[in-house]
Amino acid sequence: MKILWTLPYLPWPATSGGKTRQYHLLRALAARGHRITLLVQSKTPLDEASRAALEPWLDRLIVLPRRPLRSLETLLAVLFAPYPMLATINGLAEPLQQRFRQLLDEPWDVVQIEHSYSFQPFEQPLREREQAFILTEHNVESALGAASYDRLPAWSKPFTLYDQWRYRRWETRVFRQAARVVAVTEQDALTLARLSGKPAPVVVNGVDCGHYASVQPDFSSQRLLFIGNYEYSPNLDAVQWALDDILPRLWAVNPDVRFAICGYALPDSFRQRWTDPRIEWQGFVPDLRDLQRRSALFFAPLRQGGGSKLKVLEAMAAGLPVVTTAQGCSGLQVENGEHYLGSEDSAFLAQILAQALADPERLRRIGTAGRAYVLARHDWSAAAAQLEAVYHQLPSVKEQVSVCA
Known part of the structure; x- marks a missing residue:
């Protein structure tokens, strides 16, 4: 045509x-x-x-x-x-x-x-x-x-x-x-x-499933990953919520956790506002696969937006288990506890992250189920x-x- x-x-x-x-x-x-x-x-x-x-x-x-x-x-x-x-x-x-x-x-x-x-x-x-x-x-x-x-x-x-x-x-x-x-x-x-x-x-x-097929995450790495375009305010809100309310609770339980934050138009003011060395300000990364291999899970604390999230699909295609909210997995036919882990509450999200990071085998099961779902429905x-x-x-x-x- x-x-x-x-x-x-x-x-x-x-x-x-x-x-x-x-x-x-x-x-x-x-x-x-x-x-x-x-x-x-x-x-x-x-x-x-x-x-x-x-x-x-x-x-x-x-x-x-x-x-x-x-x-x-x-x-x-x-x-x-x-x-x-x-x-x-x-x-x-x-x-x-x-x-x-x-x-x-x-x-x-x-x-x-x-x-x-x-x-x-x-x-x-x-x-x-x-x-x-x-x-x-x-x-x-x-x-x-x-x-x-x-x-x-x-x-x-x-x-x-x-x-x-x-x-x-x-x-x-x-x-x-x-x-x-x-x-x-x-x-x-x-x-x-x-x-x-x-x-x-x-x-x-x-998602280009073949592009991410070779990725094997490091489920024992204690590294969380997030990516977004920061010209879009829901991604700004996600980072702010994570660093103000969720990560401090998680660090109180597991001080070894690192949080890699990637994406286009990452504000310089973020680096000045949150100076904890456990935050890895990555900026725009053209190919995420190396970072996905060095991460334990994808953390997407999204409270705003609409549609379905390509960032979540890409994480699942890479076998990364996803911890998110209802907004983060909107539009996807996935089950909490099977394909991803989620909550709308700051304290509960911190608890989910702490428990998941302590159980690499559970992370592997969630990541495998997410990858199979994406391959079947979202290539x-x-x-x-x-x-x-x-x-x-x-x-x-x-x-x-x-x-x-």
Whole structure:
């Protein structure tokens, strides 16, 4: 199929779960023979490393700059435009709209829009051409609450409530125009189906199981591992909760525990705020496998967010047992005590960690069960097949298949 795929960020380097998902789906679909044009609006310029990582999988890579976040135009639009804040930040982009309109002059089997917050520049051209499209929604954005607005000051609470209301209206408007709205989890699919008025197929988050197959964790190492993109506030909250409330309780029982904290945009202020030498500030690590081999478990104390977490899937694929919360394993068909260990309480999480670290054989059993689950349900090849099935449900594709038959 000939696919036009739009993104509000470059999917390389894979510094977040969303970027990782995009890169691997693009690669998997290209390997299945589909011809993809990727249209990107990016806040960062295209560098040679990103070009080299992406172009082998694409017919065309088109990257347009996004205006600066702190521009006067963005500020005024956030306050006064009818669109929600995220849609405004990523929208009102005339060059992007014009380039998209030009691309619609070509015939496409599939037009795929990622994220409702990126949709505003595409709405008018799609309507003009009566072009069917699918929309993938990684989270129910209007329900994220603190995950979207945590960086705003407390006095802006009335604005956040207003903006959530704007986003609920925006979601309904966008979803009802899409031929299909794709969810990442079954739970989100129920909400998206209600808002769109049509069934919402699921394309799961995945992991490159083969990449992590050789990892054998060190269950006696007493090292915990966490990774996140710290431009996303739920990951900031997770680190803060861990270091303020959970690790001090754990260290009181087991002072030998180390905590390796990895990820993109790790704030320098964290190193200054928490100076305990048992905290290993790793920053962005392009390949986690060596660190996974030197870790006993993956600790993800997530209290905010949505969808399913690629960081958790990657840990399971590496055979690392996971200790987390309900939010950390949201969207996954896993059982507490079998595939992972979890709680919502600081003291109980510290107790779980202490007991697990004292029992390497139990860690091995949990890690083995998690790895088997991910291999069976969440390899990227399975996700690509699910997305391909969505394509075949589109009316134009059904007609072509019928003619070919």
